[in-house]
Amino acid sequence: MDFAVLVAVACLFALVTGMNDGGALLATGLKLPTVRPATGILALVVMVALVPLATQAVARTFVHRLATFDEPGGRTAMTVAVLSALTVVTVLSAKGRPTSLTLAVVGGLTGAGIGWGLPVSASAVALVLAFGLAAPFVGGLVAWGVALLLVRWSSARGLGRWHWAGFLLQTVAYAANDGQKMLAVFMIALGFSGAPLPYTSLVAVLFGLGALYGLPRAGRTLGQEIIASRPLHGVSAELASGTAVIACALLGMPVSMTQSVAGGLIGAGMATGGGRVRWYAAVKIVVAWLLTLPASALLAGTVALILSST
Numbered sequence: 001m002d003f004a005v006l007v008a009v010a011c012l013f014a015l016v017t018g019m020n021d022g023g024a025l026l027a028t029g030l031k032l033p034t035v036r037p038a039t040g041i042l043a044l045v046v047m048v049a050l051v052p053l054a055t056q057a058v059a060r061t062f063v064h065r066l067a068t069f070d071e072p073g074g075r076t077a078m079t080v081a082v083l084s085a086l087t088v089v090t091v092l093s094a095k096g097r098p099t100s101l102t103l104a105v106v107g108g109l110t111g112a113g114i115g116w117g118l119p120v121s122a123s124a125v126a127l128v129l130a131f132g133l134a135a136p137f138v139g140g141l142v143a144w145g146v147a148l149l150l151v152r153w154s155s156a157r158g159l160g161r162w163h164w165a166g167f168l169l170q171t172v173a174y175a176a177n178d179g180q181k182m183l184a185v186f187m188i189a190l191g192f193s194g195a196p197l198p199y200t201s202l203v204a205v206l207f208g209l210g211a212l213y214g215l216p217r218a219g220r221t222l223g224q225e226i227i228a229s230r231p232l233h234g235v236s237a238e239l240a241s242g243t244a245v246i247a248c249a250l251l252g253m254p255v256s257m258t259q260s261v262a263g264g265l266i267g268a269g270m271a272t273g274g275g276r277v278r279w280y281a282a283v284k285i286v287v288a289w290l291l292t293l294p295a296s297a298l299l300a301g302t303v304a305l306i307l308s309s310t
Helices: 002-027 037-053 057-065 074-094 101-116 122-153 156-176 180-190 197-225 231-250 257-271 279-309
Strands: none
Touching: 002 037, 002 074, 002 101, 002 156, 002 180, 002 197, 002 257, 037 156, 037 180, 037 197, 057 122, 057 180, 057 231, 074 101, 074 180, 074 279, 101 122, 101 180, 101 257, 101 279, 122 156, 122 231, 122 257, 156 231, 156 257, 180 197, 231 257, 257 279
């Protein structure tokens, strides 16, 4: 029973991840015709399927470094963690506070592990949180520098080529880092290690379907609310967030691509005049980030404790 439920939850999680993350990845470049949405979603699906064949460092962090889910009750605890993360993200999004699903998963895994009595590594959790907090600031700083360079050296035609480069970098970074939370849930659900192509392909297809559905909403959030965006800002954010997230992936540290993109948009906006940044929207998103992890951890921990006691 636990097996069937967790597999169903894993499939649902991949769909919701596509809705939450896929549109956000495409949103930054919507004002440039270089990468059409259909082409972008196809590129994301291919990268999510293929990049984990080369590295699963971040997936292993989710599965083994935060808490140990291969002990008795581990599948149930993982189910509680994922459902708690989805619940918190859904509630915050419904209240107009878009947030990070990766933060929610880290909180859910930590809370469920503690509530169920599984071994939880406080040092690993603290390290992941430190990288997660740093990623938006690093993305913003890099985007600020990139935007200044593009203003000076790139023409309108050249910006289209940089958009392609930035988008491809971003898709590789997402598949190597943030997107591996989906693979981690399937690893626990189906009990495999590594990244067999049939499983990564299933994850990628479910993610693509979710991205197709969620593109309009996510596009409005990042593409319009946080900044009065121009193509320059989107390209700078793509290049910056891709660089920051790949660097974290090399260390096996899960970070949120949407957080890095948001930071990149703010940094690029600051480089071309801070008046373009809609600070009220930025503050609203940051507050949602701060609420996400403790809320997910508390919910998952409470439910896991109740279930483990029955």
